[in-house]
Amino acid sequence: MKKIKFIIKSDLENVALAGMSINKLCSLTTMDDSQSFQMELCAVEAINNSIIHAYNNEITNDVEIYLEIADKYFQLDICDRGKTMDKDILERADINLLKDNFDNPEEISESGRGLAVIKDVMDKVTYKSVNGINRLTMIKYI
């Protein structure tokens, strides 16, 4: 099993660094380019959420990203020490329930898709807050 941890300051400018690294490291698995892109996407969505929602866009905090590559799974843990998310939000997020009315572009939302995308792409998504550390765990079986 291979492991690496990334730490970035909570500045959106740094998110691509973690995302691109994670995409590249998917090449150590059997994942193809499209799956690697999706792993990057989930990482970016979750890190963006920590920066924007948990840290309210203050750029001086740390976001920690744990990557674990095993034979049978690919695991990403995104951790912050900011505002804890209400667990119901994650539970309710569902790509099939996005309330967009495609007949009227005015009614299409400009946000609110991140967690639904993560849950659709990943095989297992959990959120825990322990001792002030919020941790979103995403697992993809390979």
Next chain:
Amino acid sequence: MKKIKFIIKSDLENVALAGMSINKLCSLTTMDDSQSFQMELCAVEAINNSIIHAYNNEITNDVEIYLEIADKYFQLDICDRGKTMDKDILERADINLLKDNFDNPEEISESGRGLAVIKDVMDKVTYKSVNGINRLTMIKYI
């Protein structure tokens, strides 16, 4: 300026994860594939040294890698808390002074090229030990 920190356990199995990430992140600069490869090479040489020489191949320690990408430079700091290197070794390392006798393969060394390669590729290389933290700083101007 963009910054990311990588932390790996001092197991050679993890070195490629940091190396490949760093190579990929060079694409955020004007460096070409060959220069990106060289940045990966220097990172890998330095991390290997921390694991093998500073930590004597014990796999339970941390190696921390700081990457900073600015408009004009690319900086890698490799940190360990193991045995401190004698600064003279770094000063003496020189690609032109590798004492290989190419006429007789028996006399060609199987090791001892890492620091010389790093000094040849990078524009500035320094080593400091403060409060038990050893830090090799490598800068490439771009």
Next chain:
Amino acid sequence: MEIYEEINDGIAVLTLEGRLDAVSSKGLKDAVNELLKKEKSSIVLNMLKVDFIDSSGLGSLVSCLKTVNNERGDIRLASLQDQVRAILELTRLYRVFQIFDDSDTAVKSY
């Protein structure tokens, strides 16, 4: 992300290069607003070189679409990379955008 503006047969083509994400989405909205100021509301986004998009990037596309729709214009997408197209499909947003294989076809569709 880099954004290049060009007028092709009277249609504004914005060629995007790089990542359409939380960092660059404001730049796209700004570029579209600049076009509207010049009364260019029939717009093509050439996305051949967009190699990453996330939900903020999708959000900026939706936002731009709403803005130009209000001016009776449209935003049509061209040359999506496979993985970018896949995310538009995942989120069903391909239903609200007209998507073309290349920028010229998108221009001619107006």
Next chain:
Amino acid sequence: MEIYEEINDGIAVLTLEGRLDAVSSKGLKDAVNELLKKEKSSIVLNMLKVDFIDSSGLGSLVSCLKTVNNERGDIRLASLQDQVRAILELTRLYRVFQIFDDSDTAVKSY
């Protein structure tokens, strides 16, 4: 790293794939020692798919060369990627290895 063994016109060809580094260098030495046990000391390393090499990888090449030289054999390198070749040049090690554009030419050179 993956190592594939093949006999071509009586010459042993080891095709390497991946990273020749501190993790994989022992595997290369083992593979060469296996060949020597089978009295195959004229060896070609097809490095077309070696996309990374570090100083431990170089060290393993030198080590293998010494071992086969002792059996009056040789290790010849074929199909180096540009960046791998550059590191052999940087360290002057291209002077001790015979390097060929492709594996067949290396085999025929014996």
